[in-house]
Amino acid sequence: MIEEYIPFHKPLITEDEITEVTNTIRSGWWTTGPKTIRFEKEFNSYIGAKFSVTASSWTAAAHLALEAIGLKEGDEVIIPSMTFTATAEIVCYFKAKPVIVDVQKDSFNIDPVEIEKAITKKTKAIIPVHYGGNPCDMDEIISIAKKHNLKIIEDAAHSLPAWYKNKMIGTISDVTCFSFYVTKTLATGEGGMLCTNDEEIAKRCSVMRLHGINSDAWKRYSNEGSWYYEVVAPGFKYNFTDIQAALGIAQLKKIDFMLEERKKIFREYNNLLGHNDLLKLYEYKRDRKPSYHLYPILLDIDKLSISRSQFIDELKKEGIGVSVHFIPLYRHPYYRDTFKLSEKGFPVSEYLYPKIITLPIWPGMSEEQVERVADTINNLTRKFVK
C-alpha cells in the first residue's frame, strides 16, 4: 500500500483566510489599500517595532533597506554562507560585494569571529541570518557593528516570531526583514515586511517601494486621495496587495497557535529521534526562543553506506518530502566564480552541508505524520548503517 505523501510544507488554511480574501475581492480594492495599512499596524503592534513597512517579498524589503542605508557600488556587506541566494543577490543589485563568511557548528548561524576577520574599509553592513528562526549572537554582532560603524539588516525570513534574550526579533537592530513566502511561518503566498525604529529608513522604504512617489499615492483612486503625485526618486514596484494583506491578517491572528504547533512537533521529533546515534539533532541556547521554522538533522554519513542525497531519495520513495537548508552560497557557480571562493575557506559549512536534512514541521501536521517521518528515518539509518 502506498502511504499518503507527507509534504515538506503545507500552509495552515482556515475559514478565516478564505473569508478575509473573499471580502477583499468583493471590496474591489485588490492592490495596496486599507487592508495593507491594517496589516502593517497589527504586525507592528505584535512585534513592538516603531515602524513596519510591507513589501512584495523579503527580497524586495531587504533591497529597499540596503537602498535606504545608502549602499553604493564597491561597498561590502558581510553575510553567512548558510543562507538562500536572496541574502547575497540584494547586495549584488548595487554592484556591491557580498562577503560570505563561515557559520557556527552548533547554530549554523554567522560566526561573529568570522565577521571581525572579514571587515575592511569598504564594509558597510552585516546581514545576519537567523537560521530556522534561531536568533544569531546579536550582542556580539551589535558590538562589532558599533565598533566599526556598520549597519545591521537582520534576515528574519525564518524568524516570526523569535526572541533573543527576551527581545523580539524585529526590535533589536537597524532593520529586520521578514518573509511571508508560502513556506514561511506566516504565509501570504509572496510577501515581506521591514521593521525598523528609524523613521528616515521607514519613510524612504515606503516611498521607494511604490515607484518613488509619496507614501499616500496608493490612495489616489479613492475619494480621500488626490490625482496629483510627485516622483522623488526612480523607485521600485515592490508594493504589497490587499489580497496578500487579507491572508496576513488572518494568519497573524493565529501566529502564537502556529508557534505552539511547531514547538510540539519539535519536541515529538526530539523524543522519537533523540536516541538515534546515527543522527545529530539541532539544539537551541537557553537565552533565545526560536520560531522552530526548520527541523534540521545531521546524518552521521561516515557511518552510513549511502550519501545524504541518496538518503533523501529513500525518504521520497517512502512518501516523505524533505529539504536541505542550505546549499552554501560559495558552492553556487555564480558566487564561487565571481568572488573566487573555494570550499577550503568554509570548513564548518563543509562539515555541515553533506549531512543536513530539514524535516517537515508545519502546523496541522498530525502526530501520526510526525511519527511516520521519524520512524522512516530511524528505519533507514538502521538499514543503511555500514
Ligand SMILES: Cc1ncc(COP(=O)(O)O)c(C=O)c1O
Ligand atoms: C534565509 C532566507 N532569506 C531570504 C529569503 C527570501 O525570501 P522571499 O522569497 O520572501 O524573498 C528566504 C526564502 O526562502 C530565506 O530562506
